[in-house]
Every structure is written in C-alpha cells, then in structure tokens.
Amino acid sequence: MGVILDYAKLRLEDISRELDRFFEKPLDYFLEKQTLRKALLLEWLDNVRPVIGTRYEHWIQEVKG
Numbered sequence: 462m463g464v465i466l467d468y469a470k471l472r473l474e475d476i477s478r479e480l481d482r483f484f485e486k487p488l489d490y491f492l493e494k495q496t497l498r499k500a501l502l503l504e505w506l507d508n509v510r511p512v513i514g515t516r517y518e519h520w521i522q523e524v525k526g
Contacts, residue, residue: 483490491498
C-alpha cells in the first residue's frame with residue numbers, strides 16, 4: 462500500500478506543478494504542450510483567414526451597414 466500512496470503523492474505533485482505553470486502563462490502552456498493545435502492555428506492565420514477575409518469583405522461591409 463505504501464508504494465501506491467507514494468506514487469499518488471508524486472502524481473499530485475506533478476499535477477500541482479503543471480497547474481502552476483498553466484496559471485502563470487496559459488497561452489504559452491498550450492502552445493508548448495499542444496504543438497498540433499499550434500500548427501493548425503498558424504495554418505489558419507497564414508492561409509485560411511486571409512482568403513475568407515478577402516472573399517467576404519464586401520459582404521461584411523454590406524451587413525454592417
């Protein structure tokens with residue numbers, strides 16, 4: 462039983478450190494931990510958003526009035 466408790470304590474300490482890192486700099490934490498999400502975000506910002514913006518720019522102006 463002692464081994465299981467030691468493991469649980471170590472895991473709780475790891476989680477506590479991860480939470481501290483997250484609350485200090487949440488955006489940096491996600492960018493570091495979730496590289497696929499970062500790549501998709503950069504792809505969106507570089508390629509998709511400009512195309513959508515230019516395609517619907519006039520329509521958005523008409524809707525805004």
